[in-house]
Amino acid sequence: MVLQLPGASYWSAIFVLLAVSKGIFYLLISLKHHTMANLKLMVWNMEWMNDLFAGNGLFRPDNEKTQHNSAATIKQRRDALSTVIKELNPDILVVVEGPNITAEWQLFLDTDLPGTWQGHIQASPGMTQCIGVALRKDSGKFATDAIETFDSLQIEAFKEWSMDLEDDGITEVYKFERSPLYIQVKTSDSKIFRLLGLHLKSKLVSSAMEWSRWWESADANRRKIFAQASRIRQEFLDAYLSDPATANIPLVVCGDINDGPGMDTSERKIMGSGIERLMGSVWFPQLTLGNALFDSLKPADQRKLRFDKIATTSFADPIFNGTYHNEWIDHLLYSRNTAAKWILNAAAVKDLSQGPIHKAPYKHSSDHYPIIADIVL
Numbered sequence: 001m002v003l004q005l006p007g008a009s010y011w012s013a014i015f016v017l018l019a020v021s022k023g024i025f026y027l028l029i030s031l032k033h034h035t036m037a038n039l040k041l042m043v044w045n046m047e048w049m050n051d052l053f054a055g056n057g058l059f060r061p062d063n064e065k066t067q068h069n070s071a072a073t074i075k076q077r078r079d080a081l082s083t084v085i086k087e088l089n090p091d092i093l094v095v096v097e098g099p100n101i102t103a104e105w106q107l108f109l110d111t112d113l114p115g116t117w118q119g120h121i122q123a124s125p126g127m128t129q130c131i132g133v134a135l136r137k138d139s140g141k142f143a144t145d146a147i148e149t150f151d152s153l154q155i156e157a158f159k160e161w162s163m164d165l166e167d168d169g170i171t172e173v174y175k176f177e178r179s180p181l182y183i184q185v186k187t188s189d190s191k192i193f194r195l196l197g198l199h200l201k202s203k204l205v206s207s208a209m210e211w212s213r214w215w216e217s218a219d220a221n222r223r224k225i226f227a228q229a230s231r232i233r234q235e236f237l238d239a240y241l242s243d244p245a246t247a248n249i250p251l252v253v254c255g256d257i258n259d260g261p262g263m264d265t266s267e268r269k270i271m272g273s274g275i276e277r278l279m280g281s282v283w284f285p286q287l288t289l290g291n292a293l294f295d296s297l298k299p300a301d302q303r304k305l306r307f308d309k310i311a312t313t314s315f316a317d318p319i320f321n322g323t324y325h326n327e328w329i330d331h332l333l334y335s336r337n338t339a340a341k342w343i344l345n346a347a348a349v350k351d352l353s354q355g356p357i358h359k360a361p362y363k364h365s366s367d368h369y370p371i372i373a374d375i376v377l
Contacts, residue, residue: 037187037377039141041343042090043254043332045097045199045313045368046081050128053104059111072364080365082112087352088372091136092185096199096256096330096368098132100124105132115139120149122197124179131181131197131255141188148184155182157235165227174227177201184249191377194246196236198255200228200274222274225259229274237280241287241335250342250377253278253289253333256368260307260328275331289333292346292373312348313368314358332371346373 051066052059052074062075069077085093099105102121109117121132135146152158160175181197201224237253240246259274280288293310294302301309312330317323334343348369350357357369 037141037189037191037375039091039187039375039377040089041092041094041252041254041332041373041375042085042088042370043094043096043197043330043372044084044370045256045330045366046095047097047366047368048129049081049095049097049108050099050104050130052078052108053099057101057103057107059107069364076364078108078112080362082108083361084352084357084365084370085113088349088370090372091139091141092195092375093134093136094181094195094197094254095132095134096197097129100128100130102132105134109134118147120147120181120183122149122152122179122181124177125153127178129178129199131178131199133181133183133195133197135185143186143188143190146186148186150182150184152176152180152182155236157231157239161231161235163227163230165223165230172223172227174224174231176228180232181255187377193250193252193375193377195252195254196232198232198253198257200256200258201225202258225257225274226277229257229259229277233277233280237278237289238284238287241337248337250338251335252343252375254331254371256330258329261305278331279333286336288336290336290341290343292332292334292343293328293348293371295343296346310348311369312371315367330368330371332373338377340376342376344374344376346371 048066048068051068054060059078060074062073064074066072066074066077072080095105098121099108100121100123102119105121106117106119109119115136116138117134118137119132119134121130124130133147135142137146158176158180160173162171162173164171165174178199182194184192184194186192232253240251257275257278261273261275278289279291282288293312297306297309301307307328308326311326311328314324314326317325328348330348332343332346348371350369352362354361356362357365
């Protein structure tokens, strides 16, 4: 018996079928990725970035020492900052403690970073630390009209207000020292989300003073942080997440909150934590925000509330020599109003390709670690 093998036309048909199937497979994969907006977000307190500029829209001389760090020159700081950003390669960069005018921020983007960027700084009258954003436009990931800005100076929730914070019958006046950044971003496939950038009151008491006065100042700073967080939650976030006009638009809330989870000694006196107030109430779970850095922890660290792996700054104790604190005070929060989780792979970056971020060539960049995450819409 002779085995009859299929003819050439048979095998040709099989090869054509396989080629077509493979083409369809890759087409489906391509369409799947095309329908998703995948963006890399970087949020970073870039530490007195305004020191780099002369106030006339130009850089200060390269060899000049910076005002807030006499160990570094202007050029050293520019190089260190740009080296970190280039290595992390974000599509969206949110700057805290940025320069106070958009022209200076754009100068840094155009001069020290590769690619084409669109920058924006939220004005904050009288302040030299401002919040800004930049989108890398040559990535092809954004629409032509990628940024819609909302001037927070004109938004009622962010104007000066009065409140009885401690329910003691005493009404006090509060304000945002640094005006929040509020923008809408549109991707190349017309997906949109909004971003609120924050820099709340610092806890730092930098002046030497009698011990009881020091504690009074520390307590006052905590009250201001809690008041600002309460204002954002009550007058902005709850409204945003309830209003039909915005309730379904994804929202990122990020920046230097100057507070971590739990309550320190001063916060126990007012029975309030700024970051926990900002994230929302357990009584209204549909209005709460997720915390992307907390999500990144292993389950065991989450259960035991171990946050050392997501610390975002390290600083020397102002009283006890040789003691350093690692604190988680920069946050990346997100709304839960999407069908699937949309902020993924968050991390506080402490180590880069050439070593720890506090050593060369990154040494003079910042006293905060950058936060990165993926946005998947």
